[in-house]
Amino acid sequence: MIPYPIRALLLACAAAWAGPVHAAPILLRPAQVFDGTDPAPHQGWQVLVDGEKIIAVGPDLKAPADARVIDLPGQTLLPGLIEGHGHLFLHPYNEVPWDTQVLHEALALRTARAVAQARATLLAGFTTERDLGTEGAGFADVGLRQAIAQGIVPGPRLLVATRAIVALGAYGPKGFEPGVTVPQGAQEASGSDGVVSAVRLQIAAGADVIKLYADYHYQPGEPTRATFTAAELAAATAAAHDAGRPVAVHATTAEGMARAIAAGVDTIEHGDEGTPALFRAMKDKSIAFCPTLAAGDAIARYRGWNGSTPAPAMVEESVRAFRLALAAGTPICMGGDVGVYAHGTNVREMELMQAAGMAPAQVLIAATSGNAHHFRLSDKLGAIRAGLLADLIATPGDPTRDVAALRTVSLVMKGGVVVK
Helix, strand or coil, rough: CCHHHHCCCCCCCCHHHHHCCCCCCCEEEEEEECCCCCCCCCEEEEEEEEEEEEEEEEEEECCCCCCCCEEEEEEEECCCCEEEEEECCCCCCCCCCCHHHHCCHHHHHHHHHHHHHHHHHCCCCCCEEEEECCCCCCCCCHHHHHHHHCCCCCEEEEEEEECEECCCCCCCCCCCCCCCCCCCCCEEECCCCCCHHHHHHHHHHCCEEECCCCCECCCCCCCCCCCCCCCHHHHHHHHHHHHHCCCCEECCCCHHHHHHHHHCCEEECCCCCCCCCHHHHHCCCCCCCEHHHHHHHHHHHHHHCCCCCCCCCCHHHHHHHHHHHHHHHEECCCCCCCCCCCCCCCCHHHHHHHHHHCCCHHHHHHHHHHHHCCCCCCCCCCCCCCCCCCCEECCCCCCCHHHHHHHCCCCCECEEECCC
């Protein structure tokens, strides 16, 4: 007779060799479905999931006999939300200043915190995130992406930018003895050959997207000005595109934006000094605008603003730019620079977009099929359609009327697996 421990091991091996057990199909029955592309929700629609994909959508679906039925009375079912601009390796600046996080927090501590913040993001209904730089945490985002993909830790699907690329001498931390080499929050580069090398090194390390800084300030207290030359930006963008990587550019000045547009980048982040002409040029080149309204709002509140009018200049400037982009018809990316404020409260950016004049359904489209399109994910994510991955969320409210309903998420499904 085979001893029990050996027999148990053999049975376990046999089960493994037989392959994974097929989970039963799932039929979701909400009150309405927002499909990610149509501004109007579909009353009475249902969604059938089998494995990791959506296999049918519509009214009165006939489910297999073994299907698990999840009733969601009075609720809205939506595609999983896509965060367009996050930093999982940062936490709110009113907890610990940015310089301190970069210089004094251990990489292991920052990684552990990023794991917790990834989980909070997923449970808030954001099943995908474009993470635009580790801010001094090296290439740890690549490992976090792998850990999530392998099911080791929970979190959103990640598109990572690794270290981001800045002009030599134009980032931080600053304020130290000039002869002392201080770790920087991004990778420094100079000259067209230098930026191309930096792009290729980051891609080799695992970057899905290249993040460039078109402008910044060289010393504390100085105004922000364009840093990379037009030739440097063009060379970096061409190298990234040759490798099949999209390019996101931090640009707050009009000159930085103009150089980024000329280089043919894919998204521009912040855009505080954007003009009608610049936003029209972005529209003409199909360059998406990621306004990050929530970052400026959060920083202003950390400095004592209570939300009253008039708002601080930094808040009014970002809202003005967003409205100009809307008026120009510029493609809008939903991304709030989360990390400046708490992960898991990502909906804050969507609420501010609505408050600044974007219709709730259009905000939802920006956060689902819009971001999927901008990030080259439309063949997998961003909509509720047969054949796409079953990344789905539900809320008791109607976010097509007020996106604040998404502050409460009752169900989160990622790849056909219910995680909340």
